[in-house]
Structures are given as C-alpha cells and as structure tokens.
Amino acid sequence: MGGLRRLTPISRQFGFDRGKPIDRYYIEDFLGRFSGVPGYVDGDIRGRVLEVGDDVYTRHFGRPERVDVLHVSEANSEATVIGRLETGEGIPADQFDCVICTQTLHLLFDFRGAIESLHRMLRPGGVLLVTFPGLSQSCNPDRDLWGDHWRFTSRSARLLFEEHFQPEAVTVEAYGNVLTAVGFLHGLAAEEFDAAELRLRDPDYEVLIGVRAMKPERRR
Secondary structure (H helix, E strand, O other): OOOOOOOOOOOOOOOOOOOOOOHOOOOOHHOOOOOOEEOOOOOOOOEEEEEEEEEEEEEHHHHHEEEEEEEEEOOOOOOOEOOOOOOOOOOOOOOEEEEEEEEHHHHHOOOOHHHHHHHHHHEEEEEEEEEEEEOOOOOOHHHHOOOOOOOOOOHHHHHHOOOOHHHEEEEEEEOHHHHHHHHHHHHOEEEOOOOOHHHHOOOOOOOOEEEEEEOOOOOO
C-alpha cells in the first residue's frame, strides 16, 4: 500500500483500473450466498427475475426462467421495464420472484419511495436482494448524472426495510474492516488483498451492506 501520508488517493477508479473493486468482491460474495446449488438448493435468484440497470448478476448467479432489466430511460437497450423507483412510475406490481438492486439506493434522494417500489414489484414469497455502500468515496460519474445522496449503516438498513417487510423476513449483512476500508477509499483492488483480509468483518468499518428481504406469502 506504500505510504499513506498523502492527500490524493492511489486511484480514483474504485479499483477498476487495478482489478476487481473491493465492493464488487463483497457484492459477489453476498449474492453468491443466495444463488443456490444445482441439484441441491434452488436459491433465491430463480423464476422471473428483475435486475436494476443490467442483468449481469442474474445471469452469473441465478437460474432464471425469465429476466427483466429495469432502467429509468429507454436509452438503455437492455431495459425491458422503464420506470422510476422513487415515484413508482412504470413499476409493475406483484410480478417478480426475485429483484436484484445493487449500488443504487444511495443515488436516489427518495430512497424510501424506492424501497416501497421494490417491495411492490415482488410476488408474494418473492425475495429482494439489495446492496449499497457504507464507506465509500463519492460515486462518479453517477454523482453528476443521477446524484449521490446517502451512505447507510447496517442498523439504518434494517430499520428502513422493516418499514415494508416483516422483521423476521429481513437479513442484513455488513462487509469490511479497517484495512479493506482504507484500501477501497484509496482505489485498491480485491486482488491486492488476501482472502483472510477480505473475509474479516469489523462492525466498526462497514464498507458494503447487503439486505435480503422476503415478501410474505398471501394467506389462504
């Protein structure tokens, strides 16, 4: 890591220019936990799945029957659903067995409205998988294109999602420690740390937060 007595980061590219960004490593670890094991456990990323922005994680971790991509604009050629999470405009209700929303909520000023939309999209029994930053540099170019408004903690994440989901249906995971937090802020990549360093979790240094929330089944 060299000397840290410096006023500029090692890289401003989140680690993309050096390998896999640390937060992406944590996102993959989180989603991988719910991906299932062929022939043994189905996992959550199955049936009709919607992913925000693109379908990269759905294709990598899931076994979907149908994949949809949500975007705010038709400019995204991959988008099959055009809608706004904050207002609910264009957002279908009770349609998806799984919704994946990574690194998006902090960009939306009305994140409560967005969580409400994500909840509404799920079929009864459907699962929402969400990630967002705890400790992070400002997100560019998103800051200038969409905005970059919030950072969260595992505590605030639980309270927010329990506004729409039953407490027992919400699981919150926090990833990171002081070493990976410093490395991420400096733009180092996951490959520059060993597995034990990446795996250690220190609740005082939450780099990434993941939430799994399940919409209850309808009562018969």
